[in-house]
Amino acid sequence: MTDVMTPKAPQWWKKPDVKKTAILWVVCTAVIGYVGAEFHVRNMVSPASETMSGVISLMRVFTWAAAPVAGLVAAMCLTVLTSKRHYGDNPPAEADHQVSNSPRATALWIVVSALLCLFALVGGFIVIQKDSSSLFDKSALQVNVTGQQWLWNFDYENGARSEDLYLPVNKPVVFHITSVDVKHSFWVVQMGIKMDANPGYTTEAAVTPNKIGVFDVRCTELCGLLHAYMQTKVHVVSQADYDAWLSIHVQIEKGA
């Protein structure tokens, strides 16, 4: 087996194609990292919770972490594509080497990809830890979410009920999600949380909305005929507005 580094050849980093690739690598990494990160961040909805901001920055970080690898592949491809190409019905002359292995390159590649993988894992684990601890926040508002073909409805602690969700701003909330028929998935889009609604089971998800406004709830598990229409609104309002809304809706449930 021949290594890339044969003793008589010029030092490998001085070869023109290596230099070209190195420059292209830097350029490609920058372009891929920037375009990739901006593509994701700009297309994503603007966040209405810390969780969602976390998702957005996580994707930015992951994109930049992946960019050097993608950049290297792109740079090597570009170098190859811009070198001498052969068209025609007969094969070109044989390549002037028989390199079928390079333990160094292989080892480096595997180590780097393992490190990147580790980085992604650690990043993810930290966020999971944070997200799951918020489920046990005792001071949080508790809201029961019921999915039904093809509507959502929400029950609040004091007995009020609604078909669109009302939440006070900056207060942690824990959703207890279930379904009365088939499987649905409760997605509060701008808050970056999602949890399936399973018939017969209750699942939990937690979030703290941090922006006043109207946001979307959509079902993301195909649930039959009118699945596409299984959407509603989240109104995030000030605590005072929330209390007022709640007292009116309790009245309604008690029978006006």
Add this chain to the structure above:
Amino acid sequence: MDTPQGVLPHATLAISVYPDSMAGSHGKDGGAHPGYVTYGPITNFEVPAHSVITMTVTNYDGGESLNNDFFARVRGTIDGSAQLNGERMTSISPDAVGHTFTIHGIAVGRDEFFLSVPMKAVAEEDMPEEGFTTKPNVTTFTFITGGPGEYVWNCEYPCGDGTIAKFGAAMSTMGYMSGHFTVKG
């Protein structure tokens, strides 16, 4: 018509719910699914935008318990009430619901629109072996439409017998217990 939102044009709709599709819009043989419970004579509605709509639903069908009490209450009509056989009501017992008429849609880029009205079931002793009951329950309700948009409506009382959660069959087939509700500009 006078409303809290000012004077608005007014339109009316009258439909019925039949325990089997022999009497609906599905032809004299009941169409593809003669056993299905159905709304009728039509299930796709077109109503004017920014108008007052009065709907009358005559329910010839029996019923049982809802799987979600949420839908036992009238929601989304003017002052949250409806007329059941001429009397004002805001909810009916969740154990005596025949069907519901529930409108909803994709609430982005157009006016939110949600409406749900329960139809009282015909009592068991009034349900004849043959033909239709002579004592249907008539529910009338009035609501205001927003801007134009495509919405859907369906029944939230589980009446697709023989399927899981009773939401298959008639409940999962357009033109029986569900349909389109178009608000025209």
Add this chain to the structure above:
Amino acid sequence: MTTVMSKPVSAPGKSIIEKLNFFTALALGAISAIVVWRLALQFLPEDTEVRLFTREDKITLLSMTAWLVGFMTGIGALVGPFRWLMGKDLSHEENMFLAGKDMGIKRYFRYTTDHKVIGIQYLVIIMVIFGIGGILAMLIRTNLGSSEGGWIHPQAYNSIVGTHGIIMIVGTIIMVTGPFGNFIMPIMIGARDMAFPRLNALSFWLIVAAAVPLLWGQFLGGISTGWTAYNPLASQAPLGMDGYIMFICIFAISTMVAGANITTTVVRMRAKGMTWNRTPIFVYGVVASVALGLPAFPVFFLSQIMSAMDRALDTSFYNTAGGGSGWLYENLFWIMGHPEVYVILIPAIAALMEMAPVFTRRPLFSFNVAVMGIAGISGLSVLVWAHHMYLSGWAPLLNTPFMLTTELISIPTGMLFLVLVGTLWRGRLWMTMPTMSIFALLWNFMIGGITGIYLSDVPADAFLHGSMYVTAHFHYTLIGAGLTGALAALVYWFPAMTGRMFDKKLSWVAFWIVQIGFNIAFIGMFTVGLAGQPRRVEAYASTFNTGNMITTGGAYLIMSGMLVLLYGVISSWKSGVKAPKNPWQAKTLEWTVGYPVPLENFEVLPTVTSDPYGYGKAQS
């Protein structure tokens, strides 16, 4: 193969084997189905309670089973086993007839056991599958061209989405291992046929038999559940669901049979001297693919049997009210579902790795790493299924370990990238459509792979799961990587299979239109996914208009590219340039037999003395 023995006196007239063909199979299948349907209608007891579907489900499933038995009998699949049962196996004459000794066109419509015939049969049926799946895809995209519900009824839309999904999954599973695994692979390893030629015919004809219940289901309310057919929604769905169940059960048998057959063939029948180090990488890809099917598809089969029992016999495997759980179905489904994506991907990438040395005229870079990568992906892929269930609520504590296994897959996947890029590096680039496909695969699979890393991360998945982003991601891997590899394989092995060159110009035109259209379509789909559009919706908010228009436009480009390709296949097959014996001057065995390939490939079985990638000039 010469046997020195006196010919048995064959009975006068045609033997039963010679009479059976595709048309007798169709007839017998249809008759059996109708007879059983009438009988079931007559004799099955009425349900005691009001159970809308249970009795109809029994009738439907029974008639579909009758169709299967009738069809397989009619094609002649049972002649062999029956004879064996009677204690007399098929005669040599009959075996030769089954192998397609006459070399005529008719053998393509029979239970022919020649692997080359089966390869061509697969190629044709895959084109049909992609044709149907493609039309369904265009219906979906056309419907999504406008927001707020298109012109397709929601019921029909859901059914189209489900049918498109399952038919394309099946099409892509067999797109490489079917035609090329059958036609090319045995010659590549220097074998005369598969280890079990009759089982090989069985797996092909089972796929044909499976198609009918799927079509039948379209007339019974369709597959309104998406291709995943999650329960309890599937229990609630109309009778069309039984078509899906039957389709999957038959297809799973076909895959299991093919998996056992191909694995045995490669392990036992490689030519003398073809050590594992000299076995072409494509063979590894095919074996890894079908071997992965061996643990995956029995589980799929079982999950559908249980689904059928829930529907027809009122059991409650998946019904919470009866003590079952929808999570059980999800687990069974994805234990099949995740290995299955690698069943699709690995052979396609392996095919490109096979071509890379040929078109760069240098050895494959790091053969061992390629094998390790394939093995690593295969091994890990059976341990990652629950990443489809991060947000199902089933076992939140398992999210962390499943995230670990999922992200570990990026390491062996990276190895495949290394092998491809390493092989391109300092090669002599011979510009052909397959060569360019390697670059296209690297581009598409890079996007598919990196978006896969976001999806494997639980917090990011909490936003992305179930959105159009996921749809775009797996189309990037299955079409962008998988189909690109399969189309390259088609152009590369076209001369070996048809004796003619694939029209060069058409292959380039199709390549560019498909690749450009593909990237437009699915980058557009990424944007709407990020903006919050759920999957499988028939109507969407007007905010997603632009992205969907872009995707629909791209989809039309893909369609036109595929039509060019189809034209290329037909015209090149009919009247293309006659191919020389080894047009790419490759060093693997399939190029040594010429065209038409003789009935049993090799007069004298070859002996392999060198590795298949000995290209390049030795450095002095």
